[in-house]
Amino acid sequence: xxxxxxxxxxxxxxxxxxxxxxxxxxxxxxxxxxxxxxxxxxxxxxxxxxxxxxxxxxxxxxxxxxxxxxxxxxxxxxxxxxxxxxxxxxxxxxxxxxxxxxxxxxxxxxxxxxxxxxxxxxxxxxxxxxxxxxxxxxxxxxxxxxxxxxxx
Ligand SMILES: [Zn+2]
Ligand SMILES: [Zn+2]
Numbered sequence: 063x064x065x066x067x068x069x070x071x072x073x074x075x076x077x078x079x080x081x082x083x084x085x086x087x088x089x090x091x092x093x094x095x096x097x098x099x100x101x102x103x104x105x106x107x108x109x110x111x112x113x114x115x116x117x118x119x120x121x122x123x124x125x126x127x128x129x130x131x132x133x134x135x136x137x138x139x140x141x142x143x144x145x146x147x148x149x150x151x152x153x154x155x156x157x158x159x160x161x162x163x164x165x166x167x168x169x170x171x172x173x174x175x176x177x178x179x180x181x182x183x184x185x186x187x188x189x190x191x192x193x194x195x196x197x198x199x200x201x202x203x204x205x206x207x208x209x210x211x212x213x214x
Contacts, residue, residue: 067082070083070119072085072087072088092120096120099113100128100131107144107149107150108150109154109157114153117157125154125158125160126160126165132150133151133165133167136151148170151170185206186206187199188204190202192206
């Protein structure tokens with residue numbers, strides 16, 4: 063019995079196996095998505111969960127090469143590696159269990175997110191409206207004042 067191979071992406075029977083495990087169209091489409099993701103990381107310092115799903119379809123070596131490319135480019139930006147760049151690199155790193163040692167780079171600082179400055183009447187944790195003189199957020203319990211005065 064002859065084994066029929068199908069494209070892993072669209073399920074079409076693979077006649078041309080040069081793009082295995084995908085058909086030519088899907089292979090092209092995925093490569094294009096891969097390039098878009100790379101741009102998104104470099105330009106917007108963004109890596110969406112849906113993009114991680116696309117990257118999962120690629121080989122480990124592709125992901126490592128992608129990491130090295132964006133790491134190098136982001137490091138060369140004026141002022142060096144910015145916090146937002148570190149956040150996106152950390153996301154890529156942890157999503158694919160990459161290690162600095164195998165990538166040949168210095169250990170990245172553990173920055174996972176950037177807390178944006180929020181308006182004073184908004185909880186930085188849960189975004190709910192609060193009063194400026196609150197010590198704790200009544201919705202999520204977030205400590206709003208660093209040094210809460212203790213009444214003696
Ligand atoms: Zn296909
Ligand atoms: Zn809150």
